[in-house]
Amino acid sequence: MLLGIYKIYFLFILNISFQVELANSVIVETENGKIRGKIGENYISFLSVPFAEPPVGEYRFEPPLSIKKNWSDILDCTQMPNECLQWNHFILHGDRLLGNEDCLYLNIFMPKLNSTELFPVVIFIHGGAFQYGTGNVFRPDLLMQNPNVVVVTISYRLGPLGFLKSDKNNISANLGLKDQRLALQWIKRNIKNFRGNPEQIVLTGFSAGGASVHMHLLKEDIQNLITSAVSFSGTVFCPWVLVNDAEEKTELLASMLNCTSENTNSLKTCLKAQPAENIVRAIGKLQFAHYYPFRIFGPVIETNSIDDSFLNQEPENIIKHSNIANIPWLIAYTSEDGGYNAAELMKKSDKGEYIDEFWEKFDDLAPKALFYEEKLSQLEAKKYSELLKQKYKIYENDTNLEKYFKIQKIFTDELFAKGSLKAIKLHKDFTKSHISAYIYENPSPKGIGNLISERDDIDFGCTHGDDVFLMFNVPHRDSGVPFRDDEIEISNKFLSMLKEFAKTGLVNFGDVPLPENKKDKSIQILHITKNKPVIMEFDDIL
Template sequence: MYSFKVVSLTLLIFELILSFSNATDGRIVDLPNGQMQGSLIENYYSFTNIRYAEPPVRFEPSKPYESNWEGIQNATGEMLACVQFERFANFTKGQEDCLFLNIFTPQKADNNNLLPVFIYIHGGAFMYGSAAFYSPKIIMEEGNMIVVTINYRLGPLGFLSTEDGAIPGNLGLKDQQLALRWIKKNIHLFGGDPEKILLTGESAGGASVHFHVLQIETENLVSAAAGRSGCALNPWVMQKNPREKTETLAKLLNCPSEGKELKCCLKEKPIDKIYAAVGKMFKFLDNPFNLFGPVVEKENTPGAFMTAEPRRLIQRGEIANIPYMVSMTSEEGAYNAAFFLSKNKNGVEYIDELNERWFELAPYLLFYYDEPCKECKQKLSESLKEMYMGKERISRKSYLKLQKMFSDLIFINGILETIKLHRMFGPRPVYSYIYANPHKYGVGNFFANDLEFEFGATHGDDEALYLPFIPFAQFENATNLTNMKISKYFLKMFETFVSEGIPLFKDTSLPANENNLEPIKYLQIFGEKYCIGPWMSNKTQECQQSETCFSY
């Protein structure tokens, strides 16, 4: 199994090297700090590893990058990643000095022809990932938007919290916010329109987008926000007992558990030792997949990002007054359910082990392990299995029922609640789509190490049509005729959303959810048609008669 992941990462490195080896001299941009030169790659300019913050000090908030340089700085190198634990090969990769962003501009973009800006926050459960994993080529070929991808600190360096003033937490979100400020201030120098900035992201990136929507300041930084396959209300996003996790990590590193002493100890530890200790905190394989994530900070914390639970912030109406879209795929749960169809070193599928250890593992897989009542966890595990599986054994034969359970509990239920709360308390309507167009190869095939199993439209399949994950690029999910059409409609949707505040898919406006007395409405995208209609919890992959459907 792991060899397949290594091949994918090798392909990533190869494509990046190939892209930059073909680069020629690009345009020069005059920044407040000095001049910077990018690369011309095919039909667009690439500027990589632009510092938006000073090199970070471990467990301290990032600071704006204010240093000047002489001459022309080269922005053509291989994109860098923040330090993280490689869960598929059991080693630490990336670097601590990682607070960079990358800008990709169509050739026609200049100071006299400002284009809308597409900012992307990468996913990875706040533990993994990099801005380097995503290709801007599809958006650049259309040539109507500038793309910006950003790095932010991950895992304990980005989200560890002592729940006091020593390490309050949310450093990764504060990194993102600092990047947004830099983009708002400087993007016009690259031909981007600072009044037409769309903040986007997928999975943990989608949840990050939602957190920024819950910040009043964000309405001064971006024009619209679109989070995909993730929101602040998903159960895996917020840390439930951050102090307890911090103490566990401290114990593994032989550090004291008190805030200031712990902070001093962690600052002195080699970074690979810290992330190797993180690898020991998983309960089963790489589950729970998000050990460190956003937290609620104390109200009097200097520079706090979030001092109340997301639900409370929405109910108070303390959110940015900008258009917001939150979307999903029909089979989100393949992200972590599909792994159980892969085999262990003895050739036995993990799903058989899951069946035998369901009551032990379910709380960690479905994120209610912090529930203090042991009997309550047992009852919940039992009721969930009964609700989704009936009397069936958890097996390859019943796998799709397990996947639906994971889809609903880990992603879809939280997204639906987000729509309901925003339309009730928010200043603007909220828009949504569900992507139900299966691809030849998606995240389910990746984690199952199985190219034949049909998982449906999985986590990230929609994103493959406009900002593809580079290790999947060899499977060309965006190149068949139907997908090419959908890709163009997605790009139009983002362009109209940031420019007009209302997303258009082809020639159809996505329905605005603003009336609490009506069912949630959304756009559903199939292979050969798309439909507008109300949410139905048991909807199949066919349009309902109550919907209005269109062909491409």
């Protein structure tokens, strides 16, 4: 009897054939052929599902291509995919190189229920400053505790492999964003085969992923692929997102590898012949200290003449003067988001703590770390550095820890809060979209700041990702750092919020609706703590 149950797990559900070949696997049909997934305790996982041709060889530095030839055999999708080749911030010592150039894959997680129902879909784009990261570490177990949702994580090219730019050498920009776009198109066409509802899709992203979501929303036709969106700790207006000097950085990286641009395409041809590892390792030579600046290559404004451009105007102009996606959008950030980027300053060394050097050279280093060097003249940058020291009341006789927390606040405001508030203001004033927002302030017992600084003796506050890690399982919260009771309660509300947002476009935190931001009104944001949430109002953007 049991053997018979295992032999056929699902059969002809909504004309979709699910066939169990082994006791712990399921076969699903996609547009490219059959794939085998693995049955877990609460859900079925399909890992390393290809959505594009591998971007290697002649396809390096080229826009992603849909899979050219379908496979005839059953493709095994039970093992995690390669992480995209990267210079990884979380490798704290030694060689930071990680991953593989062949990396354009999806991870898909579907309910194990024998049902004819189609479920809402949560798509997640990982962060990492467009330079590192992977969807592999964001596991769906929390979302799948009550398996009434389909979850998909996306991989995309990173660093120089995904974001070089050279118009004169025909290197197409924003390849990583174009990878994401192709993935969304594949998901829309195929998600029903995994019992996902193609008319109930929320696109979510964290940090660089959140900024990516925002950039997708600037293209009107994205509403043909998704029905709602969430940007966690990142919008296009965060200063680390758009790169102003990408052409110069591309030339500089190429020169490190003895590639020149004397003739059209010569630089591109030379870079295609280089080992991919050498190209990515060059990032380390472009950082002035530790992992600063944390973004070298990233999204750019493309030339209007490029047919496949992803972003060809300043985002503010697009929002004010163009038709963009009219779908509900949730923007979120944490009260000390900058604790991730600043925590490096509290690392210990033989000479003390890095904050000593950073403070001593603040006028020179802050413009690089906070990216205003890319937008201001040298004199203007120096004046802005002095203004920040005055505004946040940083004094020479402050202790290192006192200096640190004031600098962390600068990092939070400059790198995250300002960009989030500007996005809310522009979208509410110039679009018809439903714009909601929250600020999360409930520190994790061990956050990203602790990991980066390698210190447990400092409470960094509610840092980057403390909210997201209550929705997606990540290693540092799964390894001996259990959720507190208040975190469990908040986590359950966040999980319900995401699923309901995907399903209806309405966003509620428990029984509290998030306020809609409307034209000619102050910005309203729900402040979420372990106590009752309250609405905060902002009349300006800091």
